[in-house]
Amino acid sequence: MDIDFIFRIAAIGIIVAVLNQVLQRSGREEQAMLTTLAGLIVVLMMIIYQISDLFDTVKSLFGLR
Amino acid sequence: MDLYSLLGLSVAGAALATLLRQYKPEFAMAVSLVLGAFIFMSVIINMTPVFDTLKELGERVSDNRYVSAVIKCLGVCYLTSLASDICRDTGQTAIASKVELAGKVSILLLSLPLFNELISIILDLVNL
Numbered sequence: 001m002d003i004d005f006i007f008r009i010a011a012i013g014i015i016v017a018v019l020n021q022v023l024q025r026s027g028r029e030e031q032a033m034l035t036t037l038a039g040l041i042v043v044l045m046m047i048i049y050q051i052s053d054l055f056d057t058v059k060s061l062f063g064l065r
Numbered sequence: 066m067d068l069y070s071l072l073g074l075s076v077a078g079a080a081l082a083t084l085l086r087q088y089k090p091e092f093a094m095a096v097s098l099v100l101g102a103f104i105f106m107s108v109i110i111n112m113t114p115v116f117d118t119l120k121e122l123g124e125r126v127s128d129n130r131y132v133s134a135v136i137k138c139l140g141v142c143y144l145t146s147l148a149s150d151i152c153r154d155t156g157q158t159a160i161a162s163k164v165e166l167a168g169k170v171s172i173l174l175l176s177l178p179l180f181n182e183l184i185s186i187i188l189d190l191v192n193l
Contacts, residue, residue, distance in 0.1 A: 039089075
């Protein structure tokens with residue numbers, strides 16, 4: 001869990017937003033929606049591993065099960 | 066991670082989240098979730114001496130069950146508040162209240178043996 005992970009997610013969000021605008025302006029709404037979906041899935045996959053080791057740390061520290 | 070860098074990081078993350086909220090709200094939620102998890106993790110890791118002293122005090126007073134139950138309830142409180150705040154942040158107040166309900170129930174279950182102990186101690190005192 002390091003700091004630049006947060007900025008990496010923000011960068012992906014901004015890139016997807018820009019891509020979305022470009023695709024929508026050029027008339028390809030479907031591809032725009034698909035790129036947003038793809039960006040979201042990538043970010044969620046990255047987040048899941050961080051959240052899982054957060055929960056493991058908390059479980060081990062607080063002695064929960 | 067000392068306090069000041071955490072403060073600066075949280076303000077920067079909040080700015081990023083508001084920027085993203087205008088274009089892509091789902092990424093704003095992702096940024097706030099990861100930032101909350103990061104700060105929570107660094108705070109928890111700094112809290113380990115607190116747990117050790119609590120455990121020592123618990124052993125000195127009586128057996129260690131009470132202190133470990135208190136620490137478990139604390140952990141449950143932290144996790145449920147993290148999850149319910151994230152849900153409330155994205156506007157899902159119904160889910161947030163259900164998560165809090167689940168946290169309360171699990172804390173109640175954790176503290177049931179303490180109630181029994183308490184009642185038995187009180188009964189012993191009363192019967193004197």
